[in-house]
Amino acid sequence: MTKIALIGFGVVGQAFAETIRDKKAMLKEKYGLKAEIVAIAGRSKGSIYDPEGLDLELLLRTFGETGTLESYPRGKKGLTSLETITETGADLIVEVTITNVETGEPALSHVKAALSNGKHVVTSNKGPAALAYKELKALADQHHVQYRIESTVLSGTPAINFASENLAGHKLYGVKGIINGTTNYILTKMEQGEKYEDVLKEAQELGYAEADPTADVEGWDAVAKIMILGNALLGGELKVEEVERKGITCITPEDIMAAKSKGERIKLIAEAYVEEGIVKAKVSPERVHLSDPLAGVSGTLNALTVMTDGLLEVTVIGGGAGGVGTAHGLLSDILAIHRTKS
C-alpha cells in the first residue's frame, strides 16, 4: 500500500483528493496501486490524520460543509505540515502548497523534510524545483527515494517525464515552448484584432489572469518554469537573474499584423539550451513561422518542444493549468514511482 500525506488543500489539493476518491478502485485494478491518503494538512484549513486512511468521500463532504479539515469525525487533528510529513507513517508526500519562487518556502522545507526522512515527494510546487532542483534530486538519491515534479510546468501535460523518460536515451540539446497560458491567450486574442488592455481585462474576468498580472505578462512565471526545465532536463543550475526576460506588454497590434503578413505569429517563447557547456535560458516574445508546431498553439494551451539527437524536434501540446489536470500530473508521477518499485 502507498500511504500518501497531502500537504496543501487549495484548488490542486482538493482536485487531487477528488481524483483519488474517484479513481481508487481503478488504480488498484489497472495498476495494482493501493493508494491511501492517510493525512492532509492545509495552511488555513487545519489538518487531519488517520493511519487507517481517510474516507475521502466523507472528508470532502465535511470539508465542503465547514471549510475545515478538522470537521472530519475521526482521526487526529492539529498536526503541523512538518509533523504531517514526518510523523504520520506516510511513504509519499504530495506537496501542493502555494508557490513562492523567491524563497521556495514553505514548500522547500516540506520537500527537504520529506526526502531526508526517506519519503518520496510528488509536487506541483514550482518554488523548490526552480530554486534547488539539483540539491533536492541529490537528497532524494541519497535517501533512495524519488523527487518528482511533472506537474510544475504545463500542469498535467507531460513535460518533465516526457523528456526524461519517454525520450530516455536521446541527447537533449534544449527545450523551447509556450509555457504560460495567460500570455498565449492574450496574444491569440490580439491576433484577432483585440487590444492588449481589453484582452487583459477579459482574461482577468475569465480567471485566466490575476488582478496583478505582472507575473504572467512580464514573463516571471515562464522564467520560473524554464529554470525548472533547464535544471531538471539539461542539468543546469540557473539563477533567476541569469535568465534573459522580456514580457509581452511591449507588443503592439502593429507587431502582430506585421508578423501575420509574413506567415508568422508572435508567441512568448521560453527556451533553455546549452551553450559551450553552460545551460542558459531566456523568455521573450518571438515570431514563429506557421510551419512550426508552436505556431498552432492557441488560447490557453501550453506546449513544449524538445530538441534531441534522435528525433530532431518533438512537441507536446496540452492544457497548462487547472486543478484536475494538475492532479492527474501528480497521479502520473505516483504511478511512475509505483512502476519503478521493486
Place this chain on the structure above:
Amino acid sequence: MTKIALIGFGVVGQAFAETIRDKKAMLKEKYGLKAEIVAIAGRSKGSIYDPEGLDLELLLRTFGETGTLESYPRGKKGLTSLETITETGADLIVEVTITNVETGEPALSHVKAALSNGKHVVTSNKGPAALAYKELKALADQHHVQYRIESTVLSGTPAINFASENLAGHKLYGVKGIINGTTNYILTKMEQGEKYEDVLKEAQELGYAEADPTADVEGWDAVAKIMILGNALLGGELKVEEVERKGITCITPEDIMAAKSKGERIKLIAEAYVEEGIVKAKVSPERVHLSDPLAGVSGTLNALTVMTDGLLEVTVIGGGAGGVGTAHGLLSDILAIHRTKS
C-alpha cells in the same frame, strides 16, 4: 547486463546497432544500463553470435565492406532467426524485420518464440502488434516479461508509452492523429498549389513514397497503425475489415482551397474511439480547423492527440519515420524495461 539479440538488419536494425555503438558508455553512466548486443540475424545477411557481446564498431565495419554479418571475424555463424532468439542467452529481443500486416510473419513467430521463452520483446514491427496485440500482451504477462511497441507508430516519437505511461491514471476516451507522413507531405504540398500527381512523383523521388504508393495513399498504413493504437491503448481487438478506410486519392485542389477559405486544412486523420463499449476505428481525410494543433502538423511530421478525462486533449508532434528515430524509440523501450526491473 542486458543481453540483446537483434532480429532484422535493414535500415532500422543497422541504425539500432549504430545507436548502441555510439551510446553504450552513456547508457551505462546515465542509466546504469549495460547493454550488449550478443547476436544479430538478418534475412539475407546471415547471422552472428558471440556470447561475450559483439564488437559493434568492428561488426559495422566488416558488414559495411562485405554486406554480410558473417564476415565478422569471431563468433558463431549460421543460426536461424528463431535459433538466434532461443539459443543465444539473450534476455531481450529487438525485432525489426520487415512488416507484413496480412500474416504478421515472420515477426509474429519471432515475437511468440521470444515471449514464450521468457525474453522481453522490443519491436518496431507493425504486423504482430496490429494483428495479435492482446494475445502477445497476455503471453508476455504469463511469462513475466514485457512486449513493447513504442516504435510501431510515429517511429521514435512517443505515442504508446506517452498515452499509457506519461498519462497513466487518465481514462482514455480515444486517440486521433496524423500517422502517415507520406500523405501528410502530399496534402501539405497540395495546399501550396501543387497537383496530386506532381507531388506524388516528387515524394517518390525524395524517398517519402514507395514506387507503389497504395499502402500510404489509400490509407492502409494508417489502418495498421490505428489498429495498434486502438488495441494497445483502448483494449480493442480490431480487425482490419472493421476499420472504415478512405484514402487521399479523391482529394482535389478545389477541396483543399474550399477548406482553406474557411480556415481549415484537409488532413488524413486516423481515429480510434470507444462507442457503446466497443473500440472502433477509421481513417479518412477530414477538415481540421486551424485552432486544432493537428492543423499545424506539416510535411512528413506525424502527430497524435490523446483524449482523456484529466486533460481533455493532449497532442504529440514529431517525426514518424527514419532509422535513427525508430532506433531511439526502441532504445526508450529498452530503458523503460530497465527502469521497471527490480
